[in-house]
Amino acid sequence: MAEFVYDIRDLKFIIKEWLNMEEIFNLEKFKDNYGMDDIDLILDEAYKIAREVIFPINKEGDRIGVKFENGRAKLPPGYVEAYKFLQENGWGSANESLASETAMPLTLYRAYNEMFIAASPALMSYVKLTTGAANLIYRFGTDKDRKLFLENMLSGKWSGTMCLTEPNAGSDVGDATTRAYPTDDPRIYKIKGTKMFITGGEVDLGENIIHMVLARPEGGAPGSKGLGLYIVPKIWVNDDGSLGEPNDVTCIAIESKMGLKASATAMLSFGENDNCRGILVGDPPDSEGRSKGLAMMFHMMNESRIGTGHNALAQMAAAYYFASRYAAERIQGRPFTNPKAERVPIIKHADVRRMLMEMKAQVEAIRAMVFRGFYYLDIAEYSKDREKAARYRGFADILTPLIKTYASETAWQMVALAIQVHGGVGYTEEYPVSQYARDVKILSIWEGTSFIQAMDLVGRKMRMKDGLPFASWLDERKEFIEQNKDADGFVAEMRKLEKAYQCVAEIKDIYASYYANIAEKGELIPLYALRVLTCCAQLFAAESLMDQALVARRKIEELGVNHHDYTYYAGKITTAKYFINNILPNVYMLADQIKEADKSALECPEEALVIG
Amino acid sequence: MAEFVYDIRDLKFIIKEWLNMEEIFNLEKFKDNYGMDDIDLILDEAYKIAREVIFPINKEGDRIGVKFENGRAKLPPGYVEAYKFLQENGWGSANESLASETAMPLTLYRAYNEMFIAASPALMSYVKLTTGAANLIYRFGTDKDRKLFLENMLSGKWSGTMCLTEPNAGSDVGDATTRAYPTDDPRIYKIKGTKMFITGGEVDLGENIIHMVLARPEGGAPGSKGLGLYIVPKIWVNDDGSLGEPNDVTCIAIESKMGLKASATAMLSFGENDNCRGILVGDPPDSEGRSKGLAMMFHMMNESRIGTGHNALAQMAAAYYFASRYAAERIQGRPFTNPKAERVPIIKHADVRRMLMEMKAQVEAIRAMVFRGFYYLDIAEYSKDREKAARYRGFADILTPLIKTYASETAWQMVALAIQVHGGVGYTEEYPVSQYARDVKILSIWEGTSFIQAMDLVGRKMRMKDGLPFASWLDERKEFIEQNKDADGFVAEMRKLEKAYQCVAEIKDIYASYYANIAEKGELIPLYALRVLTCCAQLFAAESLMDQALVARRKIEELGVNHHDYTYYAGKITTAKYFINNILPNVYMLADQIKEADKSALECPEEALVIG
The missing domain is CATH 2.40.110.20 (Butyryl-CoA Dehydrogenase, subunit A; domain 2)
Structure with a gap:
């Protein structure tokens, strides 16, 4: 069985070098319990747990599945034990739930939790749901409810x-x-x-x-x-x-x-x-x-929807890592530019590199988006600066449908690439990637389908509070571009980013005009909503990677090219360039389509669309 | 269990109204055995077999799978019987194999065979392989070999x-x-x-x-x-x-x-x-x-690779048809433009229509490509007009990698849409669409991976015979555009098609320049090969749908809007428009990328690309 590996370096980069975690650790809620010094310890230990406790049950869990007899469900071997291990040792709900005094910032909890999800998405669904139920009781229940239920839920007893x-x-x-x-x-x-x-x-x-x-x-x-x-x-x-x-x-x-x-x-x-x-x-x-039942449930919606995107990210990331190792080890074929040479590992073939690069770029872009989302939620929830909290709440509101949908839809493409890199063995259950394909597909459906997310974006998030939070979110994009448009080595990329920004700004106006003339233009709103979402998501994803590349460049200047981390930072820079040159142009194409507003999908006779 | 339905109307359109089947039926090889009058009979009967004999074993076959004990494999219930039914009654290899005197034109055989594949891809793999093995013996074996093996293979005994x-x-x-x-x-x-x-x-x-x-x-x-x-x-x-x-x-x-x-x-x-x-x-x-072992095996390659694309098409088509029926029947939500109204079937929601339209457009475009491929093969194999035969052999050579790869890669996206239309139930094994997702993934790998196909295109097919066949193929595209650029009601679409043609023509020159300067530009050849393939495929797909739309428009003029076939033809016209406005622009984007020739995927340090 292939060994579970994870890019713990990228997780550490995000919370140690990229996001302003100090700000979060200084919040009243966290300052006595967590600090920068804890990060390595927590992540390293969690990685060990992911490898040694969680991943080993993942494949058998898939093969055997849940048995249902006489009204009772029995989980596959090791699931109950692993669940109890996580919950009893405080790696699960107790670290995530609002109900827990020693809960971690989401930004930190999610950094290690990502490896757990990657190691067994099914196992972690139980932890997530238990946390969610506990959060509802904590937030909206009575003292008696809290007393009756929470301790046993957080400890894994229930x-x-x-x-x-x-x-x-x-x-x-x-x-x-x-x-x-x-x-x-x-x-x-x-x-x-x-x-x-x-x-x-x-x-x-x-x-x-x-x-x-x-x-x-x-x-x-x-x-x-x-x-x-x-x-x-x-x-x-x-x-x-x-x-x-x-x-x-x-x-x-x-x-x-x-x-x-x-x-x-x-x-x-x-x-x-x-x-x-x-x-x-x-x-x-x-x-x-x-x-107010639904409103209460939806109170947790940002976290659970960003969490769904995060789940998709963890799975596509794991599939990518397995594929990358396979590509480095599998010998097959000869170099295109030197067909008489010895056989080479398939990573030497340009298209295999392209596939790995595509996965790396999407994975790191989405991870960056996801963690900006959690970061906003941490500040919004606990900052005493209420203005900032409100602003970040708005950003989290906007990012939620983007992350949920862009991650879950992209995951399907990425796991396909991971299978493709493996060739025929990727299609067998002996290798781990096909399971990710099967596990990940639900994520574009649950917690609200992609269409529901898209309508949430265009119908609510772009329009809430007279459109001010969305305008402010867009301004932040513009500001980033203005600040960095001459960044050495990235001028061409920044120009492309600016073009994507202009596309989104234009789309915003187009959609505002649709809402202003809903009788005539209303039908276009849902028809193009998902494309609007994709444009916003890819703009934000590209910017996030570009921002990381700027940090990486500074690090290289600081540490030099002989530092052991040089390749990581150099990779970060090429990743941003790859995304902007090879993925971001999709925004221009979709923006053109939104502008042209072809209605053939609506005009096609229903009888011609439905077969049988 | 959902009932199996198939778009037999589109199959009949292709071979009765669109392709010049008379030309094929007039070939010496076929003229005594088959004619236009046989088409309906054969397709209708085959549809019945697909529904009643084949599809009923498909889900159980998936659930139970092949059992392997003591070196012997046992197929799931009904598979041996269904195989024998097809082979013994002449619905299988006997109709397809070169070895068979009464073999059908591929164009006709494949029209009904598509429904069989859609009804059980696994079952039909056995028929296909048996035909392939028999063809090799027929073509390259001795008389003795033929006598010893062929009859028993074609009859289903072996x-x-x-x-x-x-x-x-x-x-x-x-x-x-x-x-x-x-x-x-x-x-x-x-x-x-x-x-x-x-x-x-x-x-x-x-x-x-x-x-x-x-x-x-x-x-x-x-x-x-x-x-x-x-x-x-x-x-x-x-x-x-x-x-x-x-x-x-x-x-x-x-x-x-x-x-x-x-x-x-x-x-x-x-x-x-x-x-x-x-x-x-x-x-x-x-x-x-x-x-010459490999050369002999590759002799059948065009047919088997186009066949793989056809397999992918059949599966994504079936998934689309199931989704379309589900969308017409499932009641959920209210109209966006009238939220106070009664709940509606989900096909009334714009994004569901978009997904169905996307599937319809890809399915019909790919089916058109596939059947043009089989048509070329029929003429190439049996026409006495050797010049035409050679020309069509060249076209089939060029189309082979396009069809194989574009169909198998697109299928993965389309089955995801079919699942998405179903919502949560699409993820369950109770409904048929998730099985198509699992069944179809191998097709981008076997018979040569997508990368191998792409290299076959840019390295062999674009360059064979000094590039003349490819130039002639491109000229045919140009000719279509020149002949129809003022076609009433399609002027905007024809302009877009022309733009896509220009992209491909430019790409051809770019790649010629790479080969002319391979020392400096060689590494770009494999890096962008798959994108070149996608551009060629989408150009050809769009043109094929446009060509069908022109036929459909003539039919509407002939038959009027009250004819029972009107919605079919009207659907054909909107399908072409949808493809050209919503899918074809991808060619422009990819062509820009090919021109810009970003090399970040090659430049990324390997250590940064490989995790763990």
Whole structure:
């Protein structure tokens, strides 16, 4: 089996040399617990865990998958143990959750967590969901709820889930039909309905599963505004914290999926015997039947959507690293420019280099975007400078759909390249890359499809607060360009970046004009939304890499070309150049298409579009 | 289970209304056996077989896969029966093989065969390999060989394989180390070596398996020119046609693959006990140790590579059709321009339409390319007009790498869209689209990777015969543009097509200059080869759709807008417009990149490119 390797150097570059981590460590929330000196120790130890504890269970987990018998799901070998190891030793939810006093900055937590995801995406889905459920209880539950649930969730004794989707309400969660009926106790409701695609909905990870369930209270308003949020333990938790009766939550099925086979995706029935109790989170419905259930769930949305992008990044990165090592070791063919020479490792072939470079550029660009996102979230959440916090909240809001969608869509292309570099063996399950292809595909769908993200961008993020945050975000791009347009060695690249900036600025105006004339132009808004998102994402990605290249150049000037880190920094510079010359031009092409506004996709007769 | 549907209308359009099939049916080889009147009958019956015989075994075949025990492979339920049904009833090799007197034109055979592939890619791999092996024996074997093997192969009694790849010789087949030792009988050699990735290398399809094996005769020259070709039956065939002793061919393993799980991909050991006999095909090595084994195998290369592209097309088409039906039926969300309205089928959402349109455009464009390829092959093989035959052979040579690579690379994007249209259920194995994603990925690797195809284009096809065939191919593109540039309703699209043509013409000159100055520019040749290929492919694809749109417009003028076929033709017109406005501009972007010739992928330090 190929050994798990990861680019810990790039992670360290991001949080030690690129982002202003001092600023984050100086925040009240963190300053007593973490500092710059901890970074190497934490990352090095986590890398060891990823290699020795997590990656070894990944392939068998995929092969064996989750077994479902008599309503019980059994995880593949090693999953429960690895989960407990992470949670009990404080490598999981306890380091991430808002509920934890010693939680790390997201920027730091996510740096090591990325290696864990790369080592087993399925395993880490359980940690993520438990953290998410705990965060909801922490943020919106009562003191009693916190006391009853949080400690056991963060320590790995219990796991958690989020229950939104129903068979007839997926993207359109507002159409959910699960109901909540009041009881004599104003905080207790009887829950009845079916939820599907529940990650960890039925697992043997711990003694209990705490479901966070969206349901419509009796008399609730229609649509998403009528949905309430309920804590629904699989086994009732008594007031003294002991476990009570089973709570009438039944697992109907575990989905058979293309990938993530060690992640138990459950269909759950709540209240089949009218005996499922849920604890209301937040206020009961107001006089017009409105509840804040969805709003509460969406409160965590930035983090979980950026997290989904991060998940995609971790997987494509791992696939790239495996491919890079394979390319360095596999001997095949002779140099194009010297066909009489000895056979060479395939990395000597130009197209293999191109593929590796493409992966490296996308991986490092997306990693840069993702960590800027987490950085903004850390500041927004904990900075006392409320103006800055608000500004960064706005940036995080804007980046969220870009990261989620650009990462998950790009991952599909990158894992294909990783397979391609491997040739025939890449298609076999003996090598690890095909599993990443299968595991990663869900990420463009869950946490809101790419289209939902694109509409979030053009319909909300570009327009919120009269468009000021987006304008301010664009100004920051412009400022970077103005400051660096004469940067030595990068003048051509900076010119291309500027052109991409102008494209996005123009797109912003075009979309504003569509919204101003929605009767005539409205249909173009969703038609080109995903292309708008891609343009924004690639502009930001290119700038982020360019910014890193400037840091790398300074480092080279400082350390000289004989320093052991020279190749890393030199690679960073070529990576930025590659991205700007070979990937960024896509923005110009898409911008032209947005301007031309061809409507053939709308004009095609539906009968011609649907076959059979 | 979703029902299998296929766009039989588009297949009929291609061979009844678009290509000049009369010309093919008038060829000596076909004129007594087939005519225009047979098309509907054959396609309709084949569609029925695809739906009723083939598709029903596809999902179970994927789930159960090939079982390998005690050296024997067992296909999943229904595979042997379906194979025999096709072969015995003349729907398989007997209709395709050169060896068959009643073989159909490829253009006709492939039209119905496409539906079979779409219904079960794994099943059809066995038919394809058997045909390929039979073609080799027919073309290069002796009368005795033909008599001993062909009838049983074409009738489904025996199956066939092609054995090229070895553990250390994949893309670089010339490094094969399997040996052939002469015996007293000058036509019989002892074979010794290991071959891998042999489709159907060990199966229970029939009583015998006929392996066509590349091996280096003792004293053979190094590299590909030293390789000979041998018929190696799994069970020896006596001179009277009866089966003799087992021939010392051992299956060591069946690969566990990402997809195509019902296709047995074997690793075979020949001559473990020094008792494996092979029959020499063609001449023994000449005085310099040169044999024509690889040349013989490559003789079938155009057909098999275009066939690989066709395979990719069939799969992405099926995935699109499933997605289109799902989009028409699945109710979710409300119209963007009228959010208070009732929920609608998701096809009403602009981005879903865009995804369907993208799939339709790519599918129909690639199908058009593929069938022009088969059309050229039919004429090239059988026309008495030798000048025309040679010209079309040249066109087929040029199209082969374009089709193989553009189809297989595009398929990966298209199946992702098909999954995306399905949302979460697309990721489950309950729906058929994720299987296509897993099945289709191998096609960018086998029969020569995308890079090999790209180098075949720029290194051989653009340069063969002093570049005349490629120039003539380009002239044909130009001629189409000149003839139709004022076509009513398409003026803007024709202008874009012309721009793409100019890009390709310029690229041709750039590459000629690289070859003229290989010392300085040589490294750019492989670096941009795949992009050159994509430009050529998209130009040809766009023109093919445009040509179809012109036919469609004539049909509409003829039949009027109330004719039941109107929506089909109207769809054809919007499809051409969509492709040209939304896909073709990629050519301009890539052409700019080729011109700019950024070398960062070559300049990046190898240490920075390889992680771990």
